[in-house]
Amino acid sequence: MSRFVVCGETLIDLVRVAEPSDDHFRTTWQALSAGGPMNTAVALSRLEADSHFLGRLSRDAFGRQLHDHLTGAGVDLDLAVITDQATSLAVVELDADGVASYTFHFDGTANFAWQPPELPELGAGDWLHIASLACVVEPGAGVLLDWASASQAPLSYDINVRPTVITDPKLYWTKVEPWLELAGRNGGIVKASDADLAALAEVAPGGADPAETAALWQQRYGLRAVVITLGPGGAVAVDADGRTDVPGRKVEVVDTVGAGDTFMAGFLDGFVRRQASLEDALRRGVAAAAIVCERQGAQPPTAAEVDELLRSDAR
Numbered sequence: 001m002s003r004f005v006v007c008g009e010t011l012i013d014l015v016r017v018a019e020p021s022d023d024h025f026r027t028t029w030q031a032l033s034a035g036g037p038m039n040t041a042v043a044l045s046r047l048e049a050d051s052h053f054l055g056r057l058s059r060d061a062f063g064r065q066l067h068d069h070l071t072g073a074g075v076d077l078d079l080a081v082i083t084d085q086a087t088s089l090a091v092v093e094l095d096a097d098g099v100a101s102y103t104f105h106f107d108g109t110a111n112f113a114w115q116p117p118e119l120p121e122l123g124a125g126d127w128l129h130i131a132s133l134a135c136v137v138e139p140g141a142g143v144l145l146d147w148a149s150a151s152q153a154p155l156s157y158d159i160n161v162r163p164t165v166i167t168d169p170k171l172y173w174t175k176v177e178p179w180l181e182l183a184g185r186n187g188g189i190v191k192a193s194d195a196d197l198a199a200l201a202e203v204a205p206g207g208a209d210p211a212e213t214a215a216l217w218q219q220r221y222g223l224r225a226v227v228i229t230l231g232p233g234g235a236v237a238v239d240a241d242g243r244t245d246v247p248g249r250k251v252e253v254v255d256t257v258g259a260g261d262t263f264m265a266g267f268l269d270g271f272v273r274r275q276a277s278l279e280d281a282l283r284r285g286v287a288a289a290a291i292v293c294e295r296q297g298a299q300p301p302t303a304a305e306v307d308e309l310l311r312s313d314a315r
Helices: 036-046 061-072 140-149 169-185 194-199 210-221 259-273 278-293 303-312
Strands: 003-007 011-016 029-034 051-054 056-058 081-083 089-094 100-105 126-131 155-158 189-193 225-229 235-239 242-246
Touching: 003 036, 003 259, 011 061, 029 036, 029 061, 036 051, 036 061, 036 126, 036 259, 056 061, 126 140, 126 259, 140 169, 155 169, 155 259, 169 189, 169 210, 189 194, 189 259, 194 210, 194 225, 210 225, 210 235, 210 242, 225 259, 225 278, 235 278, 242 278, 259 278, 278 303
Parallel strands: 003 051, 003 126, 011 089, 056 081, 126 155, 155 189, 189 225
Antiparallel strands: 011 029, 089 100, 225 235, 235 242
16 A cells, blocks of 8 residues: 545634633634544654645635644645635534534535546545545535546545534435445445444444344445444454454543544554554554544644554563
8 A cells, every 4th residue: 555545624613612601792712623534634743654635725714724734744735726715714612521513504615526527536545544524424425426426546435424514314324425425335344433423323334233233334335444433432353354342442532533533544544554463553543643632623643652552462
């Protein structure tokens, strides 16, 4: 494999700063660089992988922030598209456990207006990772699916369901399933969370146990592996050899923003780049996600930080 090409959206997370105040005319917010695929591209680069981001970035002030965040992390933007359309926004609410929910503002923004000439030709030596809203929000989702279907690159797909964007689970599943089929044809990997499976439970094939769903999807779509993250419970994966489980890690959670995206980077870094076993790759993903949960927003760890945490398990 020559490089990771990570395709999908960027956006700004607006997180309210908690300040005691009786002033209801103005409130204070932090604008955090975000977007699941972008988080994974950044995390891969910090893990010392060759990471290239394929996304549409705005020329506005938020777009410049995202551009500088990516380049500052060492992500290559040779495949990115620069546009005059506005940056997408997400208003973030955190519950008492630091778990995030999102209200999105997407109309007319840069992420979802893909045109076929903007997309590069990838070779068998590339690894394409695609995720989240870019795969379901039109008009770009259909363009990306057609493009990826013609690619020779192996594929990983992170479902990352956002029910507030498409509220009908049946419609959502019609957007997701073609990517599962494509990943199967390309010898690929699919990742979902237990929350993703719960959101699609009424319409997607599967069982009550996430591992049962993973096994069914792995067989039905011919996938190299299906990986399910379980929050504090760790992760489970199913491949042709059967089921592999790894436990979660105890951490002081600041918030869970970017945890799944960072897990995916850690897993791909282990399984694809380092050719690690499925179990070791899952452990690397869980360790990376645990570190990011101890930080505000999606601030992925370096390779040295992940290696140190994994080494501490043997002490």
